[in-house]
Amino acid sequence: MNNSINISVIISTYNSEDWLEKVLLGYACQDDTTFEIVIADDGSKQPTFDLIERLQKEVSYPIQHVWQEDEGFQKSRILNKAILACKADYILMSDGDCIPRKDFVSTHLKYREKGFFLSGGYFMLPMNISKIITKETIFSQDCFKVNWLKKNGLSSSFKNNKLSANGFMQGLLNKVTPTNASWNGHNASGWKEDIVAINGFDERMQYGGQDRELGERLMNKGVKSKQIRYSAVCVHLDHPRGYKNQDSINKNLAIRAETKNKNKTWTNYGIKKD
Numbered sequence: 001m002n003n004s005i006n007i008s009v010i011i012s013t014y015n016s017e018d019w020l021e022k023v024l025l026g027y028a029c030q031d032d033t034t035f036e037i038v039i040a041d042d043g044s045k046q047p048t049f050d051l052i053e054r055l056q057k058e059v060s061y062p063i064q065h066v067w068q069e070d071e072g073f074q075k076s077r078i079l080n081k082a083i084l085a086c087k088a089d090y091i092l093m094s095d096g097d098c099i100p101r102k103d104f105v106s107t108h109l110k111y112r113e114k115g116f117f118l119s120g121g122y123f124m125l126p127m128n129i130s131k132i133i134t135k136e137t138i139f140s141q142d143c144f145k146v147n148w149l150k151k152n153g154l155s156s157s158f159k160n161n162k163l164s165a166n167g168f169m170q171g172l173l174n175k176v177t178p179t180n181a182s183w184n185g186h187n188a189s190g191w192k193e194d195i196v197a198i199n200g201f202d203e204r205m206q207y208g209g210q211d212r213e214l215g216e217r218l219m220n221k222g223v224k225s226k227q228i229r230y231s232a233v234c235v236h237l238d239h240p241r242g243y244k245n246q247d248s249i250n251k252n253l254a255i256r257a258e259t260k261n262k263n264k265t266w267t268n269y270g271i272k273k274d
Contacts, residue, residue, distance in 0.1 A: 005062075006034040007109055008086035008192075012075055012185070013096030014042045017051040019130075019237045025138045026099040026234075028059045032106035036062045039096075040082035043070025073248070076201035076210045080271045083192065083200050092189040093211075098122055098234040099133070101144045107232040108189045117194070117218055120187030121179070121229030122236040123162045128153060130237040143235060165230045173230040181225035183215025187234055194223050199270030207241075208249035213256045221265040 009027065013020050020039075027037060041048060044067070052065050066082045068074065083091065092108045094100065111118055125133075129152050133143045142148040146160050154160075165173050183190075188211070198217040201210050219225065258264065268274040 004034055005036045005088045006032075007090045007092055007105060007189070008038055008088040009035050009092045009094065009105065010038045010040050010079065010082045010086065011094055011096050012040045012042065012079060012082075013044060013048065014075075015044045015048065016096055016239065017044075017047045019239065020048065020096040021051055021055070022133055022138060022237065023094075023096055023099050024055050024059065024063075025135055026101075027061060027105075029102045029139060029141070030061075030100070030105045031102050032109060033061060034109075035092075035105050036064065036087055038064045038066060038082045038085050040075075040078045041065060041067040042073070042075055042078045043068060073206045074203070075207075076203045076205050080200040080203065083195055084271065086192055089192050090189065091192050091195060093185055093187075094234060095186045095236075097237045097239055098186050099138060099143065099237065101233040101235075102141055104232055104234060107228065111226060111228055111231070112189065112191075113226070114191070115222075116224050116226050117183060117190030117215065118188060118226050118228050118232070119181040119184055119215075120189075120232035120234070121162065121184065122186050122234050123159065124236045125149075125238060126153070127238040130239075133237070144233060162230055162233060163235075170230045174227045177227060177229060179227070179229060181227040183211050183218065183225070185211035186236065187229075187232055188215070190218065190223070194218060194221070196271065197221065198265050199267050199272055201270060202255060202267040203269045205252045205255055206248040207245065207252075209252045209256055213252070213259055216256060216259050217265050217267065220259070220263050
């Protein structure tokens with residue numbers, strides 16, 4: 001194993017060890033192995049600890065498990081703890097329900113550039129396909145192939161280009177997509193010093209948009225964004241969202257509006273507390 005760590009990958013999780021296992025197996029297939037995984041765990045119970053302990057022996061990459069007590073949805077807080085734990089000077093953030101294609105890490109490394117952060121997307125899978133993905137289909141990379149997915153019930157859609165585009169087509173689609181190159185918690189990367197310079201995530205923010213708000217402060221600070229949604233590919237496993245509530249979303253929209261209107265680059269509710 002290459003001992004140099006060029007990139008720290010933060011994976012957020014909460015009591016969903018079946019999905020987390022598939023995700024961590026996806027990282028066992030990467031064509032660039034100069035990474036560590038930092039699991040940002042917002043209060044999972046013993047089964048998650050058992051899974052991580054088992055996989056630490058099975059995979060060749062290092063895994064750090066950063067855990068906090070379960071006090072409701074406190075993802076921003078655990079992400080800030082994970083940021084501080086990262087050993088590399090470049091950080092990729094994704095989620096415990098996003099399986100990375102084998103070139104996921106190398107793509108983020110290839111496009112990283114001082115003064116920029118990278119904005120990727122994800123490919124949503126329905127629950128029936130999410131369930132049938134196995135270690136074998138991850139290692140064979142079948143779960144990223146449109147033909148295999150269609151054989152298992154995926155319908156035809158323009159979005160399927162996210163999986164099949166390569167080379168010139170990837171670059172073209174990245175350029176013409178109407179989607180904002182925002183900081184997306186499931187697939188975005190940037191320099192640790194830039195993230196620390198804006199004080200990380202705003203811990204007042206619970207579900208809904210805390211990743212976007214981080215990106216908005218980065219942009220206010222002069223960091224630009226680059227679109228790589230057709231190049232850095234991960235498939236998103238389906239799950240219920242019991243933590244989603246309108247009050248939290250409204251509160252977060254108000255915080256984002258303030259960030260925008262006041263051109264804020266710093267939060268007093270981040271890594272460092274006032």
